[in-house]
Amino acid sequence: MGMVRQPVIHGSDSEEPRGSGPQPPGPPFGGQPPGDGGNASAFGPDDDHFDDELRPQALSEVIGQREVVKRLQIMLNASRKRKEPLGHLLLDGPPGLGKTTFATVIPKELGVECTMTSGPLLMAPRDLLPYLTNIAYGGVLFIDEIHRMAPVVEEFIYPVMEDFRVDIALGEGLNARTMSMKLKPFTVIGATTRSGMLTAPLRDRFVNREHLDFYTTEDLAVIVGRNAKILRTEITPEATIDIARRSRGTPRVANNLLRWSRDFADSEAQGKITTEVADAALRMREIDFLGLDKQDRRYLQTVINVFGGGPAGLQAIAHSMNVSADTLEDEIEPFLLRCQLIQRTPRGRVITAAGYEHLRLAPPGPQQGTLF
Numbered sequence: 001m002g003m004v005r006q007p008v009i010h011g012s013d014s015e016e017p018r019g020s021g022p023q024p025p026g027p028p029f030g031g032q033p034p035g036d037g038g039n040a041s042a043f044g045p046d047d048d049h050f051d052d053e054l055r056p057q058a059l060s061e062v063i064g065q066r067e068v069v070k071r072l073q074i075m076l077n078a079s080r081k082r083k084e085p086l087g088h089l090l091l092d093g094p095p096g097l098g099k100t101t102f103a104t105v106i107p108k109e110l111g112v113e114c115t116m117t118s119g120p121l122l123m124a125p126r127d128l129l130p131y132l133t134n135i136a137y138g139g140v141l142f143i144d145e146i147h148r149m150a151p152v153v154e155e156f157i158y159p160v161m162e163d164f165r166v167d168i169a170l171g172e173g174l175n176a177r178t179m180s181m182k183l184k185p186f187t188v189i190g191a192t193t194r195s196g197m198l199t200a201p202l203r204d205r206f207v208n209r210e211h212l213d214f215y216t217t218e219d220l221a222v223i224v225g226r227n228a229k230i231l232r233t234e235i236t237p238e239a240t241i242d243i244a245r246r247s248r249g250t251p252r253v254a255n256n257l258l259r260w261s262r263d264f265a266d267s268e269a270q271g272k273i274t275t276e277v278a279d280a281a282l283r284m285r286e287i288d289f290l291g292l293d294k295q296d297r298r299y300l301q302t303v304i305n306v307f308g309g310g311p312a313g314l315q316a317i318a319h320s321m322n323v324s325a326d327t328l329e330d331e332i333e334p335f336l337l338r339c340q341l342i343q344r345t346p347r348g349r350v351i352t353a354a355g356y357e358h359l360r361l362a363p364p365g366p367q368q369g370t371l372f
């Protein structure tokens, strides 16, 4: 009693009214026993290595994904009002759409600590244990690429997420016994590019699930304009749209194209990104009007030239292109599917008529079989 803990609040407070009546400033999750000293904020001054300068720092800075943001606001408000940890949250969607951004913004909004790890690093329960024993009440454990956790870790994490309990097996044979340890309630935020690869029991342990979809050109143009300001670069409104349109619906791509256009403008023009400058810069990177780059077009060409337009298996395409199947499935195919340039069928990938058209090729017509 009487212990007053300083709240760990990062960034400015949200624009949401904090309930009714005056509320004393206090820790967002009051009443918990003081931490054990091992809980220095994960958002210390050395956080730049995972937080680039263009990444939104608060939910109010997040552009687009309006439905997702609205639902998150509600979850956050409820958690704050009840002073209870947020329910476990799973974020899925193609690379570069903001999974890590959301996962880092949420703990900041709640004023709680965030620890980050990644599926491939979790080979055995002992890899996860230090995170669990150090986590504070209401804290966030962010597990990136959660679909790549080892199966033994997955089994281990079920009781952790459900009952905040760890079961540790001690000894072997006759002496074997299980020790259970209680944890402070906390929140797991998982991110994955492949929600389909998660097992049903793991997926079900996330009460909140949000799917991030590709962004509209308008939203991307706002992101480009905002980030040009942060990068102190002059850009015309038309040029923000030109860059946005060729960003494959992806903020990370938009940021990369903006940085490249800025380099191009500084080196080849007077430093200002106009439509002409953006156009010349993007042409030099061989990005076409849909935003496809060389690798995307190579995918289409490979399926057409090697596999007669498909159906072709993912592994076979990957071998032909000398690219990993994961890269194709995570980074290349989602946008081609979205543009309806390819189709995924049970027998493999097929190039659509629009896909042929995009490469200015004629699709194989029905007259093919008339030779015989």
Ligand SMILES: Nc1ncnc2c1ncn2[C@@H]1O[C@H](COP(=O)(O)OP(=O)(O)OP(=O)(O)O)[C@@H](O)[C@H]1O
Pocket (backbone or CB within 6 Å): 052, 054, 055, 056, 061, 062, 063, 064, 065, 094, 095, 096, 097, 098, 099, 100, 101, 102, 193, 223, 251, 252, 255
């Ligand atoms: N909603 C958004 N508003 C503004 N900028 C965004 C938004 N989402 C993402 N960005 C920008 O795009 C970059 C990439 O986003 P982020 O790292 O969150 O993607 P990701 O989904 O985690 O990708 P990956 O699957 O590769 O880990 C961020 O650094 C940020 O600058």
Ligand SMILES: [Mg+2]
Pocket (backbone or CB within 6 Å): 099, 100, 101, 144, 191
């Ligand atoms: Mg990420």
